[in-house]
Amino acid sequence: MPSVLPVGDPAPLDGLLPAQAAEGAAGREFCLYVHIPFCAVRCGYCDFNTYTAKELGSGASQAEYSGTVNSELDFAVKALAASGVPERKLSTVFFGGGTPTLLPAADLASILRRADQLWGLEAGAEVTTEANPDSVTPESLQTLADAGFTRVSFGMQSAVPHVLKVLDRTHDPERVPQAVAWARAAGLKVSLDLIYGTPGESMADWVASLEATIACSPDHISAYSLIIEDGTKLAAQIRRSEVAAIDDDDHADKYLKADEMLAAAGYTWYEVSNWARSDPDRCRHNLAYWRGADWWGAGPGAHSHMGGVRWWNVKHPAAYAQRLSTSVSPAAGRETLDGRTRQVEHIMLQTRIIDGLATAELGPEGRDAVAGLIAEGLLDGAAAIAGTVRLTLQGRLLADAVVRRLLGY
Amino acid sequence: MSPMARTAPVPAATDPAIIRNFCIIAHIDHGKSTLADRMLQLTGVVQPRDMKAQYLDRMDIERERGITIKSQAVRMPWELDGTAYALNMIDTPGHVDFTYEVSRSLAACEGAVLLVDAAQGIEAQTLANLYLAMENDLTIIPVLNKIDLPAAQPEKYAEELANLIGGDPEDVLKVSGKTGEGVEALLDKIVRDLPAPVGDANAPARAMIFDSVYDSYRGVVTYVRVVDGQLSPRERIQMMSTKASHELLEIGVSSPEPTPTKGLGVGEVGYLITGVKDVRQSKVGDTVTNYAKPAPESLGGYEDPKPMVFSGLYPIDGSDYPVLRDALDKLKLNDAALIYEPETSAALGFGFRVGFLGLLHLEITRERLEAEFGLDLISTAPNVVYQVTLEDKNVVTVTNPSEFPEGKVNEVREPMVSATILAPSEFVGAIMELCQSRRGQMKGMDYLSEDRVELRYWLPLAEIVFDFFDQLKSKTRGYASLDWKADGEQVADLVKVDILLQGEQVDAFSAITHRDKAYSYGVMMTSKLRELIPRQQFEVPIQAAIGSRIIARENIRAIRKDVLAKCYGGDISRKRKLLEKQKEGKKRMKMVGRVEVPQEAFIAALSSDESKDKAKK
Numbered sequence A: 001m002p003s004v005l006p007v008g009d010p011a012p013l014d015g016l017l018p019a020q021a022a023e024g025a026a027g028r029e030f031c032l033y034v035h036i037p038f039c040a041v042r043c044g045y046c047d048f049n050t051y052t053a054k055e056l057g058s059g060a061s062q063a064e065y066s067g068t069v070n071s072e073l074d075f076a077v078k079a080l081a082a083s084g085v086p087e088r089k090l091s092t093v094f095f096g097g098g099t100p101t102l103l104p105a106a107d108l109a110s111i112l113r114r115a116d117q118l119w120g121l122e123a124g125a126e127v128t129t130e131a132n133p134d135s136v137t138p139e140s141l142q143t144l145a146d147a148g149f150t151r152v153s154f155g156m157q158s159a160v161p162h163v164l165k166v167l168d169r170t171h172d173p174e175r176v177p178q179a180v181a182w183a184r185a186a187g188l189k190v191s192l193d194l195i196y197g198t199p200g201e202s203m204a205d206w207v208a209s210l211e212a213t214i215a216c217s218p219d220h221i222s223a224y225s226l227i228i229e230d231g232t233k234l235a236a237q238i239r240r241s242e243v244a245a246i247d248d249d250d251h252a253d254k255y256l257k258a259d260e261m262l263a264a265a266g267y268t269w270y271e272v273s274n275w276a277r278s279d280p281d282r283c284r285h286n287l288a289y290w291r292g293a294d295w296w297g298a299g300p301g302a303h304s305h306m307g308g309v310r311w312w313n314v315k316h317p318a319a320y321a322q323r324l325s326t327s328v329s330p331a332a333g334r335e336t337l338d339g340r341t342r343q344v345e346h347i348m349l350q351t352r353i354i355d356g357l358a359t360a361e362l363g364p365e366g367r368d369a370v371a372g373l374i375a376e377g378l379l380d381g382a383a384a385i386a387g388t389v390r391l392t393l394q395g396r397l398l399a400d401a402v403v404r405r406l407l408g409y
Numbered sequence B: 001m002s003p004m005a006r007t008a009p010v011p012a013a014t015d016p017a018i019i020r021n022f023c024i025i026a027h028i029d030h031g032k033s034t035l036a037d038r039m040l041q042l043t044g045v046v047q048p049r050d051m052k053a054q055y056l057d058r059m060d061i062e063r064e065r066g067i068t069i070k071s072q073a074v075r076m077p078w079e080l081d082g083t084a085y086a087l088n089m090i091d092t093p094g095h096v097d098f099t100y101e102v103s104r105s106l107a108a109c110e111g112a113v114l115l116v117d118a119a120q121g122i123e124a125q126t127l128a129n130l131y132l133a134m135e136n137d138l139t140i141i142p143v144l145n146k147i148d149l150p151a152a153q154p155e156k157y158a159e160e161l162a163n164l165i166g167g168d169p170e171d172v173l174k175v176s177g178k179t180g181e182g183v184e185a186l187l188d189k190i191v192r193d194l195p196a197p198v199g200d201a202n203a204p205a206r207a208m209i210f211d212s213v214y215d216s217y218r219g220v221v222t223y224v225r226v227v228d229g230q231l232s233p234r235e236r237i238q239m240m241s242t243k244a245s246h247e248l249l250e251i252g253v254s255s256p257e258p259t260p261t262k263g264l265g266v267g268e269v270g271y272l273i274t275g276v277k278d279v280r281q282s283k284v285g286d287t288v289t290n291y292a293k294p295a296p297e298s299l300g301g302y303e304d305p306k307p308m309v310f311s312g313l314y315p316i317d318g319s320d321y322p323v324l325r326d327a328l329d330k331l332k333l334n335d336a337a338l339i340y341e342p343e344t345s346a347a348l349g350f351g352f353r354v355g356f357l358g359l360l361h362l363e364i365t366r367e368r369l370e371a372e373f374g375l376d377l378i379s380t381a382p383n384v385v386y387q388v389t390l391e392d393k394n395v396v397t398v399t400n401p402s403e404f405p406e407g408k409v410n411e412v413r414e415p416m417v418s419a420t421i422l423a424p425s426e427f428v429g430a431i432m433e434l435c436q437s438r439r440g441q442m443k444g445m446d447y448l449s450e451d452r453v454e455l456r457y458w459l460p461l462a463e464i465v466f467d468f469f470d471q472l473k474s475k476t477r478g479y480a481s482l483d484w485k486a487d488g489e490q491v492a493d494l495v496k497v498d499i500l501l502q503g504e505q506v507d508a509f510s511a512i513t514h515r516d517k518a519y520s521y522g523v524m525m526t527s528k529l530r531e532l533i534p535r536q537q538f539e540v541p542i543q544a545a546i547g548s549r550i551i552a553r554e555n556i557r558a559i560r561k562d563v564l565a566k567c568y569g570g571d572i573s574r575k576r577k578l579l580e581k582q583k584e585g586k587k588r589m590k591m592v593g594r595v596e597v598p599q600e601a602f603i604a605a606l607s608s609d610e611s612k613d614k615a616k617k
């Protein structure tokens, strides 16, 4: 059950953006997200907008997909120009999914080439693709690197077979170090995704996964606490008591363990769920989301943002392809945020990253809350004296509560 | 068999000799309103196309629940042996909470149809209402109803009824309110057996107010039974208790729609409209007389119904307090039994302490407040009234557990009731056990017939008013029936159990219980709250205490993780909406000290399991 789209205003068929989108655009980074909505099998916990070949049936074929995305990129260039948004080079490109590497590497390369032709890539642009460990080969990784990809993010999730089994992951744990080595050999930077707090995962299991991850010495690590999404197979299994429920305290313990082990191995956090070996290894695309940069999201269900205008595409690949075949905007809905709401988002997003935000940007209720949050050990006192709101380790665990208090909610 | 009357006697000009005033009384659900339907139909006052089941149950809540809450009087013509008679029939409620409605109706009548379900036999309210009718010197016509039911045992119950009121089982009429069988014969018997009203037509008017209803179109409609004299349109009338006078804007009879008449004479039952806006100016039990020629002596009044249980009603949205106040004022116009005064709860804010006749009355009132006035309410656990004597001999009346005096008290007295339980004899053991566990004292036991027993107990009101009836039903496979009335008080070993969140007392959760039951209340409430209150950023101990002595304890551990850590693929809108939802959720939180308690937790913790069962029915 792919995740639900938000409720918003209708989006116009011509893709024209409100004037607000163009204001100050020249000073903001511009990024591209490309959604690849295909997976070989659906993992029991996942509610991303992705489909197996069987679910999709006919009507939206993987073979034609890169062509469809390219036509959205063509549409995007025209819509942005018509909306008065100045031309900018791309600073990052991110292929996410789904499983992008389920498409032939040449297809991914063709999309990247089209983006480069339309906008151009900045010098040193970051170009990432997500990948499942068993959907890559040395050759496919080389093709990607040759096409201009700089980075690959593997869905490792765990190194422990019984945990992978609960997660429905099909890959052999041995496969991960191998895939990492191939990526390295192709000249790509590597990130590994982990999930912790899976039912049945012991602390020892988690430590083993962290050790295995560190042993691969990736440049970047994401560690997500397992979220039980409504409508997923895993949610049903838990409801029927076939699988144990998850536990927040266990998640907290495992987060602390991750931070401890990763720090000892030389990784520093820069976002609640993300650690990097050095500043340049941070995922710039990921940071762009939290920093409120502009990005175009191409593909079904993809989200875009431009100067406080957020929109999202129709969810189903067939509906998406149908729109583009008639040169109609694939957007399903959008929101034009007012100043107050942008400020709320700014506080909500910036708080989660290591940059934090300037105390001066808080409203009066937020400034009043800071002292208490420092006393409770959730905000870094030294940083606050220097004028920055920054989460402590404890604060990261309670980040949503901190945000609510900074907003006076 | 009599035909429908060809010409109905004209009100205000009706000879008392052709008037018959009666009410239908019975145990709940024995079919009073359905029998009334057949009478409305047979006498032709309601046309077949207008007919609907329980025609006189007009309030939404009566129709929803299928029970009568308010008495309704109707004038109907009926012809016997060539004479047209005027019958005034009053359909009454059967539920014990509304017994006061029955007693008022009885005072307007010379006779009563005592209806008994032929498949159930005599039950507790059959007896209670029969005794009420006998105290009012009414002529009783025993009738078995629902004889169409396959399970009906008319012969057996005719015997029982005859035993109870004397007379021959043969004389017990057998009818079906469903099919109409026997109803004509019953109407004939009413004409033949019931005495006609007597009064002095030439004396100053004396009319007894037996009901007073607020109607948003017509103002207060006052229902009277004329004893002496005559009331006429446009004359000035006087309320004898207050000496207040009003002009009669309209006078008439219900048949069953209000029908203006040239007045009302001796023995007649009808309504008055004077333009007053408050039922308290036209009080049930008062006597109406002519202003020009007032009667020297009023008729005997009624006792105001006394509230038995109290509960705090609080709007979930504090800003609805004025709406609640106005709503209670409006309901009060029609419900003399409803009493309330403002109170404040540290936990729930501003609300009212409201007195009710029983739990059904509470439930109905709350439902009406919510349905008719769009309110969302929290009602605190109902309690009875205690009299607490302090060491200095001062007596404090406690209608709210939080008023229970701190420190040493001399004695606590609790209200008692006399309860009558009727059940098949095989259940005597189970019933005695139940009453024992509820601190009851047996006062007597009689066999009404070979297999039907009447048990009489003296019990604390607090023990029977809440879940006793459900327990009784379940222990007797639904066969037992219960009636009770207030009967004095007793000294008992009662204590107040407080509930503390993080050391802070939450007044809404305090309860007064017998010392032997304090522990189980404490354990129940603390564990309930532990489930209901979400984890906070700090540990929250939940304690139950008697004074400073902790009797039960639970703990809500501090929350350690409150962050959604997953990759969003740029769906920031979803994340922001979640945040906004949490902000909205916060509005539904009540702060107890530093602890955020969701409204739902109050509602769930305070709702007795028993009222949930009721809602399911």
Ligand SMILES: Nc1nc2c(ncn2[C@@H]2O[C@H](COP(=O)(O)OP(=O)(O)OP(=O)(O)O)[C@@H](O)[C@H]2O)c(=O)[nH]1
Binding pocket: B026, B027, B028, B029, B030, B031, B032, B033, B034, B035, B054, B066, B067, B068, B069, B092, B093, B094, B095, B145, B146, B147, B148, B149, B175, B176, B177, B178, B179
């Ligand atoms: N079979 C059968 N059912 C009846 C008869 N009379 C009433 N009922 C049913 O018994 C139930 C109760 O009938 P009501 O007329 O509402 O009883 P009531 O005595 O007015 O009830 P309260 O006013 O709540 O005390 C309804 O479901 C009726 O349909 C009858 O003669 N035969």
Ligand SMILES: C[S@@+](CC[C@H](N)C(=O)[O-])C[C@H]1O[C@@H](n2cnc3c(N)ncnc32)[C@H](O)[C@@H]1O
Binding pocket: A045, A046, A047, A048, A096, A097, A098, A099, A100, A130, A131, A132, A133, A154, A155, A156, A157, A193, A194, A195, A224, A225, A226, A227, A228, A229, B565, B566, B567
């Ligand atoms: C969009 S997925 C795509 C990656 C790729 N298809 C894979 O699964 O290997 C990105 C990451 O989100 C994380 N993720 C997906 N569903 C999640 C859930 N329900 N709870 C926590 N993390 C989740 C996983 O770590 C996954 O690797």
Ligand code: SF4
Binding pocket: A038, A039, A040, A041, A042, A043, A046, A047, A048, A050, A097, A098, A099, A132, A155
């Ligand atoms: S492979 Fe990745 S995107 Fe596909 S279902 Fe599994 S977690 Fe979701």
Ligand SMILES: [Mg+2]
Binding pocket: B032, B033, B034, B057, B067, B068, B091, B092, B093, B094
């Ligand atoms: Mg009825």
